[in-house]
Amino acid sequence: MRAFANLLDRLAFTPARNGKLTLLRDYFADAPDPERGWALAALTGVLSFTAAKPSFIRKAIEARMDAELFHLSHDYVGDLAETVALVWPAKHGANREPELSEVVDTLTHASRAEVQRLLEGWLDALDADGRWALLKLLTGGFRVGVSARLAKHALANMGGVEVGQIEEVWHGQRAPYEDLFAWLEKRSDKPSTDNPGRFRPVMLAHAIEDADFAKYEAKDYAAEWKWDGIRVQAASERGQRRLYSRTSDDISGSFPDVIEALNFEGVIDGELLVMREGSVASFNELQQRLNRKSVDLALLARFPIGIRAYDILLDGEEDVRALPFAARRRRLEAFVAHANSPRIDLSPLQPFSSWTELADLRAHPPEGDPQIAEGLMLKRWDSIYEAGRPKGPWFKWKRDPHLVDAVLMYAQRGHGKRSGYYSDYTFGVWKEDANGDRALTPVGKAYFGFTDEELKQLDKFVRDHTIERFGPVRAVKANKDFGLVLEVAFEGLQRSTRHKSGVAMRFPRINRIRWDKPAREADALSTLESLLEKEL
């Protein structure tokens, strides 16, 4: 438990992805079985205990400590589990510290009544960090910023394999993952991937660059729209139906309507979209269906989901990933036709004869669905379906982003490499009030898009023009006569009740710093609002 508690403690305070990867990799390499396997399960959200409730924990501490002292402590710390972890009276030599595996094993079999006694015994034996880890394990939610994806990356680093290989075996593995670790430590062969309905690593694309058009010939590529939903893999294999995100998360539970529609034998790659009578809806509508633990019938009816198919990986029992795209495409067309489902359609190819012609298509998408596509995808006719992001066979060619000129209002210090810099910027646009007075209203936050050199200049600007400080945040001078204009690029806009301005941007970043532009000439909120109407 101690090593796991130390790991959690470090993860909680390490913001950078690479730092977290190092901590996880080292832990997995050092901790013994089955301890590390349970840790992996706990971090990836596989474990859940229902026997221990916060009220339990409160009762336990109240029996040990004066209520007023506890109240003063809780008031100061804020978080209940953390407070209890800190104030729990030490009982030296009380017990042996429990191992994580012991805790998991016991909790799985213990009755509700037993849990209270066990929990108290463990709390007596652990130190403050251990108690925190235990209480968070029991009540759910470490909030240490580790996704299943990140944990898999750390496993890949530990074993010196591609993350795609981890994803391939992942869904056949169960906690505490001893076979998986044995393979990563080269003590045994790769676990079998013959699990029907398993995830297959997806193929991704690089963004095309201007120079690429000279390097590659138009006739070698097929083009299709890049639909604005979420990329998925739909598997229906020997009775197992699964829907995966491109990062291998099993999202079947959120989409019973889609699962029901997988009346085929095979695996396809496509875009998950809200679809109504063959037309697709915007990403904003799809969001109503994402990250939901339960789905009710009203939601299913209001936001019907379908898959627009891009590719095929398994046709019947035949793995077709090694076939060239042209051949797979013919397979896919037949496959979709045969499935004959209103929830599955084909992403149509867009014929073109030159890059210029394709550029024109991208700039002027025809009426209908292409209007809300994210851009175009280019796929070499002869490309096989390979895991990862190889350079050359596939490209994405996104539409130009929306741009808005906004004024820098607040800046916050960054983390890690940027800890000495003000690198997170909140920007605003002009809003007119009832009297016709104009004031800035914040519309978004961006923390990338600029070069290191520009970061230095922005940081200097923030320091030189700070008007107020709130902890790590500084308010920057910004009014009609003075302010720094930032050209912000973003992918889309949606209404938001959480933001004062009523709009929220997707993927905002600093496109250019407009040192030259007077603050008064920055855009108004009405400009953004008009975009909103166009989008919806």
Added chain:
Amino acid sequence: MVKPESILCPSPQGLYCPPGDFYIDPVRPVARAVITHGHSDHARGGHGAVLATVETLAIMQARYSEGFAGSADAVRYGQATERNGVEVTLVPAGHVLGSAQAVIRSKGLTIVVSGDYKRRRDPTCPLFEPVRCDVFVTEATFGLPVFCFPDASHEIEKLLKSVAQFPERTHLVGAYALGKTQRVIRLIREGGYGQPLYTHGALASMNTLYERFGIDLGPLQPATVENAKKADFAGAIVIAPPSALEDRWTRRFADPLPAFASGWMRVRARARQRHVELPLVISDHADWGELTDTIKELAPGEVWITHGNEDALLRWCTLNNQPARALRLVGYDDEEGED
């Protein structure tokens, strides 16, 4: 029976002893002062006559230069001095080099002013010495049950493990210039780390002073080398005052990993507020256990609480039938503001 308030009482300038006509750690210039230790909120410049330990006077001199006081009276631990029937003795408080409790004896009463103190071993100063007394005047900087500090050596282990794990980064340890810095350095040395430690310029004078008093800090180098390349500090441990952690100064280092050695790091939100990646719970103050154990051990007639989180400590005294009151002295910072 004499009332202790006639021997020591709170005043706007600090604790005052009317019969001896002196103040303890006054926050404003006074004619006669007893100084418990060298931290700037306790040891201010500009007093007339100052009584303190040799070490504390040396610290004041280093900080405020020669004329820091009209006259200075240096004493050793345990050496009693007397004025108008009031006897003052300084005994170790275990807080920092030279730190002392002021033991005041008059008319058969003993009052101990602990100053800031801790009960743990500190390789840079002698251990706190408990003195039987009628009134124990205590601090309460960490006077909440949540403050239960781990072994400092355990925290240093965390630091050294991180240095091994992240050799491409510079570990930047925030530590107060007087006391914490030298204790952390000694602990790092005890942890088996023999390589040069790099220090911020603001730490140099106290480090030199500690070394003059015989505390071996091992090889130290300035972290302010002109034209140093970022890579020079990769894998190094750099010690700096906490205020420098988020300063532009940190940009000279390779991907700095901010650590902070302070009792406040016990609470996650406090560590997060300061953007600390490696909180090191190391304090020169007594934690909750030390505060309450000390009161239990001394069992004084009364406990007076000078500054800090007094509410919880008062509650504890009530629960334990220990007469106590809060003096609510102003002008003393918690660890945050020190330096």
